[in-house]
Structures are given as structure tokens and as C-alpha cells.
Amino acid sequence: MGASKAVRKGGKTALSQSIRRLEEYEHWKRSVFLRDRFTCQHCGARNGRKRVIEADHIKSFSSLLAEHGIDSIGKAKECLELWEVSNGRTLCHTCHQKTDSYPRNFVDKPKKKKRNARKKEGI
Numbered sequence: 657m658g659a660s661k662a663v664r665k666g667g668k669t670a671l672s673q674s675i676r677r678l679e680e681y682e683h684w685k686r687s688v689f690l691r692d693r694f695t696c697q698h699c700g701a702r703n704g705r706k707r708v709i710e711a712d713h714i715k716s717f718s719s720l721l722a723e724h725g726i727d728s729i730g731k732a733k734e735c736l737e738l739w740e741v742s743n744g745r746t747l748c749h750t751c752h753q754k755t756d757s758y759p760r761n762f763v764d765k766p767k768k769k770k771r772n773a774r775k776k777e778g779i
């Protein structure tokens with residue numbers, strides 16, 4: 657084996673973004689959705705036109721990366737805990753955003769600041 661250098665700039669954020677593009681990630685997400693029947697585990701919303709569901713890592717991605725010392729895609733693929741379906745849950749986009757583990761780098765740049773808080777949600 658020759659010397660293989662993996663110089664990555666951008667650090668952990670770039671790595672976790674690359675991991676999210678992996679086939680393994682897609683597979684994991686799908687398994688979580690199937691187990692939860694495409695239903696948000698917080699509010700019970702189902703995937704549909706108005707609701708977009710997402711897969712959330714209960715134990716956050718970044719802490720898993722740190723814990724296992726994952727600094728490359730190869731290590732990520734080998735880390736079974738990362739792909740543990742029991743560590744995933746289905747949330748709709750709205751509920752997902754409210755979690756602490758929501759990946760901030762997923763959020764689109766806010767176009768405008770919303771100053772006035774919305775009125776109470778009428779349920």
C-alpha cells in the first residue's frame with residue numbers, strides 16, 4: 657500500500673456533510689423512515705405534500721464522530737454505531753428544527769429577519 661494522504665480542509669462540518677451524501681446514509685434514513693412508517697415521532701404528522709419528514713440522529717452525529725474519533729469517510733463507514741437504526745427517529749421538518757441535534761449547517765441562510773413573533777399557534 658502506498659502512502660495515502662487524506663488532507664481535508666473544513667474539518668468536522670465538511671466531513672459530516674460528506675457523510676450525509678453517502679449511500680449508507682440514504683440507507684440508514686430509509687430504514688428509520690420505514691420503521692417509523694414515515695411518521696413524525698413528535699407530532700404524528702405523516703410524510704406528505706405539506707410535511708417533509710427527516711431522519712434525526714438521537715445521539716448527535718457530531719458527538720458520534722467525536723466519540724469514535726472519526727476523521728475520514730472510511731472510518732465513518734466502518735462505524736456501526738453511526739448506522740444504528742435504533743439511534744434514528746423520524747421527525748417532520750418542523751419538529752426536527754426544534755431539536756438540539758438539528759444540523760445547523762442544513763439551515764438555509766435566512767433571507768429576512770422575522771422580527772415579530774407569530775401569534776400563538778391556534779390548535
Ligand SMILES: [Zn+2]
Pocket residue numbers: 696697698699700701747748749750751752
Ligand atoms: Zn412533527
